[in-house]
Every structure is written in C-alpha cells, then in structure tokens.
Amino acid sequence: MNAKVSATIAVIITGAVLLYGVADFPDFGDPTSPANAGVEGGAPSASLHFINESYKETKVPNLVTSVLADYRGYDTMFETVVIFAAGLAIFVILRNLRSDDPLPEPLPATEDRFIDGDHQRIIVGTTCRIAIPLVQIFALYVVAHGHHSPGGGFQGGVMLGASFILVALGGNLRDALARLGEDTFMRLASLGILIYAAFGLVPQFLGRNFLDYGVLEKIFLTDGPEMARSHSMLGVEVGVALTVMSIMFAIFANLSSRGEMRGGL
Template identity: 65%
Template sequence: MKWIGLIAVVLTGALLLSAVGDFPDFGDPKSPANGGVGDFSVSQYYITHTEQDTKVPNVVTAVLADYRGYDTMFETTVIFIAGIGIIAILRSHPPGGRRGPAHPIDATVDGDHQRIIIGITCRIMIPIIQIFALYVVAHGHHSPGGGFQGGVMLGASFILIGLSRDLQAALARFSERRFIVLACLGVAIYAGFGLLCLLLERNFLDYGVLDGFFHTDPVMARSHGIFAVEVGVAFTVTAIMFAIYANLSSKGRLDEGL
C-alpha cells in the first residue's frame, strides 16, 4: 500500500514539474496572470478600475467582496458548514446532565499564583484583542484585513477566555445557542444584502443599487456594501472559531473543556 502511495506521489510530482519549463517568469508583469493573454487582462482591469468602480483603495478587498463576492459568500458558508458539521458529529448531551469541574480548583499557593498571573494577563489582553479585531474588520477597505482576519481574532479572544479560565466561563459569555445563531446571522447578513439588491430588481449582490439604503451615490454604495458583508463574514468566523474550539475541547459535551 505504501508503494502505491509512493508511486502516486512520484507521478504527480513529475506531472507538476513537467510544466515548470513552460511557466511565465516569476514576477513578470507580462505574464498571463498579470498582463492577460491578447488585449484584455482581468488583473489590469482590477488595478485600473477598482477605485472608480467601488471607491475602495484596497484592490484585494474589492475583488474579494465585490467583483467575486459570490465566491466569498460561499467561502463564508464553507466555514459555517465546518462548524455546523463538527457540532452535528460531536455534540452529545450526557445523560447525567451538567457536572461540576472534574479537577477541583488548585487552591495551593503555587497553583493560585499561576491562576492569578494568567487570569490577570488575559483579562487585560482580551479587550485589547477584541478592539484590534474590530479595527481589522473595519479597516479591510484600506489595509490588509477584513472579516475573515478580524473574525478569527474575535473568535480567538473567546477561546482565550476558555483557556485561561474554563470552558464554562467562556460559554457563560457566548452560549451554544448564541454562537449557532450568530453563525447563521453572519451568512444571512452577507446573503441578505445580496437578496436586498435582488428585491430592488438588480442582480444578486449588486450593491450599487443600495444607494438609497446607504444615503449615498451608487459607487460609494458598493463600498458600504462591501463593509456590510465583511461584518457578516466576521460574525460567522467568530462564532464558528469558538464553536469548533468548544466542541473539540470538550468532546462535544460542552462541560469543562481543557
């Protein structure tokens, strides 16, 4: 069996390498991906038109959330499915109901010191992490960032509560019901803004038509639309990050965690 695997790997590697001689030079501005084939290039279009089409300075954000926003909506759905799938497989309700922590709190002097140091550090860090995460979500228009990155940081801040104290402390702030609803809400915000455009008799995700909704001109409405869907992405990613941690760390019982 290992030999078959080895042969498959060698063959695939040879296949991949066989085309290397035909690749465009690294960083070549005239390569097909950068300059297109023939007289039209998608990349050139994005670079030259993003500003006038969407008023978004960050071309990557415009491609991600507007030109190819449909892909990103489904990428958000992929994250949603990952979380829901893990809950669907792992989640179990133990017959005995919720038990107290199996490891009693370490009340010795050493244990207490560690708990205090970690607890205070995290208590200081978590709000800073969360504010930075919100900044990353909001600033995706201008700098690297956006809903996925900001959402991961927000989710991590809740995981940090679970790690520094226990899962119950984190669940008290972000209960199971809440993270499932928030995950759905995130995708619903994204798809909902798309649907709003459809109800205003334009194509799905055509944010330009939302100018009345945002009280601005059609081009700026695209920029606002991108921000709105980024917020949706951040909701889903935050909720799913924590949902996956909570279910994996407690084997789906959501009781005491690590």
C-alpha cells in the same frame, strides 16, 4: 510497507506531471505573464482591470477587499457558507447532547485544579483579562478598516474568535460559554451569512441582480453607486466576521471538550 511503496509511486508520478507543466510557466515575478497582464494579443486580464478601474468603480483602495467582497462576492459568500457547514458538521459529529448530568459540573477534579481553580490561575487569568479587550478592539479595527489596510471580515472574525478561545484557555470553557453560549454562537453563525445574503437580496427587490450593491445608493443615500458599493462591502464584512468568530469558537469548544461542552482541557 506496501502503502509506502504505492504512495511513493503515486507521489513521483504527480510530481513528474507537475514538473512537466512548470517548464512552460512564465518566469517568477514576470509582470507581463498571462495571469498578471493577459495573454499576448488578447484582452487585458481581469487583474489589470481590478488594479486600474476598481477604485473608480468601488472607491475601495484595498484591491483585495474590493475583489473579495464585490467582484467575487458570490465566492466569498459561499466561503462563509463553507465555514458554517464545517461548524454544523463538527456539531453533528462530536456534540453529545445526551449528557446524563446537564447541570454545571461539581468542583473540578484534582488534576484540573492546577488549570481550573487554584491560585496558579491568577497570573494567566489576569494577563488574559488584560489582553482580551485589546484583542477584541484590534479585531474590530481590522474588520472595519479592511477597506484601507490589510484586513477584513475573515481576519477580524478569527481574532474575535481567538479572544473567546483565550477566555477558555485563561480561565475555563465554562466561563467562555457563559459569555458566548452555544445557542448564541450557532445562531450568530447563521445570522452572519444572513446579513451577507441580505445585502445581495435587497438589490434583487430593487430590480437588479444578486449582490449588485450599486443600486443600494437609494437606501444609503450616498452620492453615486460607488460609495454604496463601498458601504455594502463593510456590511458584508461584518456578516463574515460574525460567522467566522462563531464557528472558530465552536470548533474550539467542541474539539477541546470532546463535544460535551463542559469541563474541557
């Protein structure tokens, strides 16, 4: 009871402070608000620069992708690191490495048969077998087509992760782990960020700042730094997708099997 009273007081104070600020907000949907156009009498805001100039500077029509992977690429790299850290934290918290019987389990217990080993699995299993390749192809499309349509590494990576989760849901976790083992996905997660960071590091060796993709035109042999930026963005999106896929599946595998990485569900 006491907690509820104090919570109510804290929440009301917070709400009041927030409302106090809202009174001075620009109108909802106002295209000339400071965030959209810059403060009055000041320089135009960064977002106008993105809308007007980013295609010229990066040759990427999807402005969200160009801002995400280039202008604020440093943020995005650490966003991927957040995912990686979460995967490691979950591993550290839940994973039980001292299982007494490391060999594959004997036949599933009676309760598990309905999900795991019996004929009822046929419908679910077949549907999943059909759906999974389609999901994966669409995921790859989303990763690769992030320059021109909504999508990119995070969205595609989540879909790829989901396809492996579907393997586990439609069949069992052991099947999914046979396709994407624990060693593999933890390494893939590091590898994804490594790909991202490598795209930042190579420009440093060419005498420019971290993540300055433009200088990579010497390596990609593109005409002009803009296309080099565009290609590099695809590269970092692939890295992001690898990490996100691995960690999404890692979260599922750990949570669903209570860190045992066998049996589960």
